[in-house]
Amino acid sequence: MARLNIVDAINLALHQEMERDERVVVLGEDVGRNGGVFRVTVGLLEKFGENRVIDTPLAESGIVGTAIGMAVYGLRPVAELQFMGFLYPAFDQLISHAARIRTRSRGRFHCPLVVRMPYGGGIKAPEHHSESTEAILAHTPGLKVVIPSTPYDAKGLLISAIRDPDPVIFLEPKKVYRAIKEEVPEEEYTIPLGQAKILREGGHLSLFSWGAMVPPSLKAATLAQKEGIEVEVIDIRSIYPFDIDTIINSVQKTGRAIVVHEAARTCGFGAELVAQINEKAMLYLQAPVERITGFDTVFPLLKAEEYYLPNENQIIKEIKKVMTF
Amino acid sequence: MLSLLGKYDPLKGEMAQILDKDGRIVNPDLEPKLSNDDLKTLYRFMVLSRVADDKALKLQRQGRFGTYAPVRGQEAAEVGSAYALPRSDWMFPTFREMAAMVVKGMPLESVFLYWMGNELGNAAPEGVNIFPISIPVGTQPLHAVGAAWAAKIKGDDVATLVYFGDGGTSEGDFHEAMNFAGVFQAPTVFFCQNNQYAISIPRARQTAAKTLAQKAIAYGFAGVQVDGNDVLAVYAITKEAIAKAHAGGGPTFIEAYTYRLSHHTTSDDATRYRTKEEVAFWEERDPIKRFQVYLQGKGLWADDYEKGLLDEVTQLVDKATDKAENWPAPSPEDVFKYTYAEMPWTLKEQLAKLLETLG
DSSP: OEEEOHHHHHHHHHHHHHHHOTTEEEEETTOSTTOOTTSTTTTHHHHHOTTTEEEOOSOHHHHHHHHHHHHHHTOEEEEEOSOGGGOGGGHHIIIIIITTHHHHTTTSOOOOOEEEEEEOSOSOOOTTSSOOOHHHHHTSTTOEEEOOOSHHHHHHHHHHHHHOSSOEEEEEEGGGTTTOOEEEOSSOOOOOTTOOEEEEOOSSEEEEEOGGGHHHHHHHHHHHHHTTOOEEEEEOOEEESOOHHHHHHHHHHHSOEEEEOSSOSTTOHHHHHHHHHHHHHGGGOSSOOEEEOOOSSOOOOGGGHHHHSOOHHHHHHHHHHHHTO | OOHHHHHSOGGGTOEEOSBOTTSOBSOGGGOOOOOHHHHHHHHHHHHHHHHHHHHHHHHHHTTSSOOOOOOTTOHHHHHHHHHTSOTTSEEEOBTTOHHHHHHHTOOHHHHHHHHTTOGGGGSOOTTOOBOOOBOSTTOTHHHHHHHHHHHHHHTOOOOEEEEEETGGGGSHHHHHHHHHHHHHTOOEEEEEEEOSEETTEEGGGTOSSSOSTTHHHHHTSEEEEEETTOHHHHHHHHHHHHHHHHTTOOOEEEEEEOOOOSOSSTTOOGGGTSOHHHHHHHHTTOHHHHHHHHHHHTTOOOHHHHHHHHHHHHHHHHHHHHHHHTSOOOOHHHHHTTSSSSOOHHHHHHHHHHHHHHO
């Protein structure tokens, strides 16, 4: 077993799935010769050739739209969009077509498509490079939305996404692309979509987060423990479908919950979690479910980035507030 | 071969035509070698389309149909192009391609069922390679390019043909599709039905270019303008473009120059933006009348033949109407069960709630 970061783990998963299934093709801007701007697709072109690792013209809608045609025809395209901030030209294709083709053809056709993209802030990138708009995607019936936060999960979830018969949006938290290294098995394995992961057990408060917000959540839990607060940290991993059982079981146990995400607050995915907890665990609650989120503002340029992104200090403060409600 | 596609320069406004508006052969050397049976089949499909169209409008006015987008006037463009498409090739239609879809093997009752509001009508039967119709304008050429490109990657001898209108050429996705097709030499035929209007917006408001066909030049492949009301020319040009795609020659753009004789849809009133004189000008260029004269000249058409044909297709259309109207209504489960391969818990929960509400 090798110690890999998220970039390496995704790269390994792509190599292995392309090896296993010749229907898997990778397409996008700079994915071939350049190996991707984050080097996620390094080595694929050399190994699988130009027919299966395709440098495309610079056109997001074109990439996703043609990938839909490929997927319905019988390939398993894995499209890369360079940054989530450049996803929007492809929204029409995703929302109007990829997500609906199974319904519109009454199951005659389906769209086994993966669209990968780095998302989120925290790397002092230029404007439009720090978006975190997973809630818009989760709001679209017919799409699945997956966000790994660790190398192990990144590999297992991507393999599941590629084998999934429906379109999956695979969001890669670029702030932690290379920040975490862990043991990742060489052999292939899958992690079912729709399952959350309990990273740390605790009986006092449930802390839900995903992507790059998982590390500060874990740090805050460690700090809280020093003050005698046992925080249960749960990585949601699949934004849609999401793991309601793990979420509700945890809240029923702790009676207190906080959701942490870096996306804007209003209609962020945290709002859905709060609503679900209210519907399904109201009588267990000892405090209002709180949210720690980005703001309903444009993501600021790098000098002001730290104001926007939730951090462990904010999280620990909120934990104490909820505990003393 | 490949003579037709290079023969007409869209920059000079040259247009392929075999039959003039009065059904006279103006280009005898281009006349496709079609058997009498083929010629009669082309005619039958055009008449079937006209009769089905009229029926659909009537049903809509009686409240038995939802909104419908009539084909009237574009029968030659649709039938001629679809007839040139081999069974194993794929078609990507828009909402106005009833005639083309029926030629390709879509049951008429399915088309009717769809416009009556049952999604099941959008599903082509197994073995009939038709994508669900695209409502968002100009988005589907990308799918045709992707499918053609996939076929090429897999080594399948398959080409794709995508329909869209003059309005569709203004959409960004049209540009991206043309561009991808050129770069990857995708075996795709872009079939533009320039029917002169996108609802009320005339063709001149879509582009300052003299022709739509000339746009292909900028993407590095052939574009040709064809008289879209001349079924023989449409057939000949499309056949060649398809053959070229199969032979590894890459994409072709065909601009079928035609006219929408009816409203955009049943919700539209075309008299608000077009003159009677303009419509009359195009009525004289009716694609069916023109082909009828041609067939008559060949001894393949007579009054009694027409009467027999009308009886036959009217019966067929009535039967399709009956079948579609008597189709069982969709169940509440039908709304949910095709969203994903497996229904996630969220949908199960919502379906249960709906069933509870329905009692």
